[in-house]
């Protein structure tokens with residue numbers, strides 16, 4: 001066996017004998033063409049010779065696969081305007097993804113505002129619509145589906161539309177296509193995939209906002225290109241986490257993994273809606289931060305500021321806001337330390353309004369994680385804020401569709 005298919009030291013898994021998929025010729029072709037598309041997506045423009053070098057495939061195989069991809073209009077040749085090499089020969093023609101091959105739809109559902117975006121195959125957003133999120137899921141998803149159809153008509157330049165990725169604000173069973181429940185939205189057991197496929201006429205993939213954001217970081221986070229194992233901690237009204245293990249989202253046995261916000265950090269803490277006491281969520285969410293600020297000011301019961309406003313107060317040097325956010329950062333650090341010890345990620349990414357005060361928050365998180373000396377590490381785990389200033393979950397919704405197109409299927 002060649003070095004590239006060695007199964008020593010990871011990169012291998014027990015075959016799933018309930019639904020075994022042996023690697024036939026078609027599978028190998030699919031795997032190899034997706035590997036080339038992913039390399040292209042990351043490094044374009046790139047020559048066939050370079051593709052062969054990076055992928056480890058021989059030049060003849062690369063030529064054959066790229067020939068097929070050109071025929072199917074996945075690629076375009078970047079002839080650079082007919083340049084010649086210094087010795088007068090024709091330079092190798094680099095390849096690019098054809099941005100018009102697939103239109104990708106992303107839908108980011110939040111409590112107040114929902115955004116629908118259409119992006120090209122390079123994930124560049126070409127259209128964007130905003131909606132007030134409806135309390136009646138069925139009619140709301142009907143409205144979204146009609147808008148998807150309208151956008152497809154307006155953007156007839158795309159060869160086809162690959163599907164709709166949906167980010168949702170609460171636990172999701174992505175396999176069953178259902179949104180389960182949310183504390184911020186009156187939707188319960190909503191068959192989002194079924195209803196939106198019906199209204200849009202496109203395949204739909206759903207996940208919760210934290211898992212979508214984690215996926216976006218793995219595919220698009222510039223600083224994290226080498227990361228294979230990633231923990232995303234989304235800080236909003238509650239805490240939501242997404243875990244990527246070896247490049248794939250970890251969804252768990254019942255598809256609801258990532259609820260680390262309900263790990264208990266204080267046995268004698270206040271009661272939580274989940275039935276336990278002292279959950280991490282009760283100390284590190286935006287809700288907790290705002291409540292702490294109100295308490296510090298002796299202003300309980302009065303109108304609470306939004307998290308965005310609180311962060312502005314931090315920037316203007318307000319002592320109560322600074323203390324409230326600092327305390328949250330320390331609690332974030334306590335929880336993240338436990339997760340680093342449990343999961344050993346390459347990187348931890350924090351998202352949410354609180355990261356606008358990153359200069360204050362990051363050193364406090366890092367100070368907590370530095371207290372734990374469990375695993376010997378050559379260097380501390382990287383802790384970063386989200387790569388996306390605007391709505392990482394929207395980027396993640398679009399990435400769900402891209403992931404369906406470019407990720408390499410499991411074999412076995």
Ligand SMILES: [Zn+2]
Pocket residue numbers: 261262263272273274275276279281
């Ligand atoms: Zn809880």
